[in-house]
Amino acid sequence: MKNRHILPLAAIIVVIGALTAAGIFLVPWLPTASATEAHRVDSLTWFLVIVSGVIFTLVTSFVVYSMWAFRVGDDDDQDGPPTHGNTQLEIIWTVVPVVLLAVMAVWSVIVVNNNEATAKTQVHVHAKAWQFAWEFDYPSGIATGDLHVPTGTQVVMDMNSFDVIHGFYVPQFRVQMDVVPGVTTHLTFTPDKVGTWYVICNELCGEGHAQMRARVIVQSPTDYAAWLAKATIQAKAASASIGASTTAGGHA
Numbered sequence: 053m054k055n056r057h058i059l060p061l062a063a064i065i066v067v068i069g070a071l072t073a074a075g076i077f078l079v080p081w082l083p084t085a086s087a088t089e090a091h092r093v094d095s096l097t098w099f100l101v102i103v104s105g106v107i108f109t110l111v112t113s114f115v116v117y118s119m120w121a122f123r124v125g126d127d128d129d130q131d132g133p134p135t136h137g138n139t140q141l142e143i144i145w146t147v148v149p150v151v152l153l154a155v156m157a158v159w160s161v162i163v164v165n166n167n168e169a170t171a172k173t174q175v176h177v178h179a180k181a182w183q184f185a186w187e188f189d190y191p192s193g194i195a196t197g198d199l200h201v202p203t204g205t206q207v208v209m210d211m212n213s214f215d216v217i218h219g220f221y222v223p224q225f226r227v228q229m230d231v232v233p234g235v236t237t238h239l240t241f242t243p244d245k246v247g248t249w250y251v252i253c254n255e256l257c258g259e260g261h262a263q264m265r266a267r268v269i270v271q272s273p274t275d276y277a278a279w280l281a282k283a284t285i286q287a288k289a290a291s292a293s294i295g296a297s298t299t300a301g302g303h304a
Contacts (some may be wrong), residue, residue, distance in 0.1 A: 057121065065113040070096060072105045072282060086224035086245040086270065089167040093226040096159050168240060171206035179211040181218040181231045184260035186251055192284040198267045199285075201243050202276035209239040220253035224269055230255060231263065243270040 083119035085091050178189040179197065188199045202208045211220055213231040220239060225249075229239040253264035269281060 056119070060116045060121070064117050065109060068113050068116070069109040072109050074205045076101055076105050081222045084245070084247075085226070086243060086249060087222075087226065088242040088244055090224065090226040092163045092166055096156075096163050099159070100156065151217060170240075171242070174206045174208050174240075175201060176199070176208050176210065179209050179220060179231070180214065180219070181211065181253070181264075182214040183216065183258045184253075184264040186264070186266035188266075190280070190283075192280065193287045194280070194283045195241065195287070196283070198269055200269045200271060200276060200279055202271055202273045203243050203246060205272065206240055206242045209241075211239065216257050217255050218253045218257050218264070221252045221254040222249055223252065224249045228254060235262075246270050246272055 082094065082097070085094055111256065176191060179199075180187040180189065185197070186199075187197060189193055189195045209220065209229070211229065211231040212235075213233045215233065217233065218231040219228055220231055222241070224245075225241045225243070227239060227241050229237050230236055247270055249268040249270070251266040251268055253261060
């Protein structure tokens, strides 16, 4: 490249790079990361976004500069001078994408393996889905429309659908899994921030699809233990009441 092209091209790169960086970093693209898995996914996501931003900046800058510096008159119908390939440049733009793809592939495998690794301490919940509601059953006999989970403990979801395909998705956790009729699917996540989020069905499941949501109430271990104890007592009392009513009805 001739020296006269360096400064204007550099200026265009700076301007387009600044606009691209502003679009990447100043817009809140992702919801608050609230699970261990979310931080791993976000690290990979931001790597991809930043690399894409750099490539976009360079390609766009050269295109814009070429449109300005090498334009010809409207009446110029001649072909440009013949050019020959640049072997060194061709090697570079072949090797760099290959390396980036390899990095992304290896990193993705590491993230998936870490996110699906089994922890020593777990909370098991059975999620049931149907048009257009969720129910969450706990081993202690609790059945509730809200998903209560503690921070710092891996949650294992065993999920079943009783009609069509649904999707279990919590944006703050960055994990999702289809809930398929006739199949038990599984999903794990480890909440790390107290708060209330929402389970969103992200598989089109009918006219009420947009309203198929449930609260995810993430509590501290102490608050979760207190809720679990209270809810277990209430579930046992309700079960005993139903059993007594059934027995009384049978005698009558």
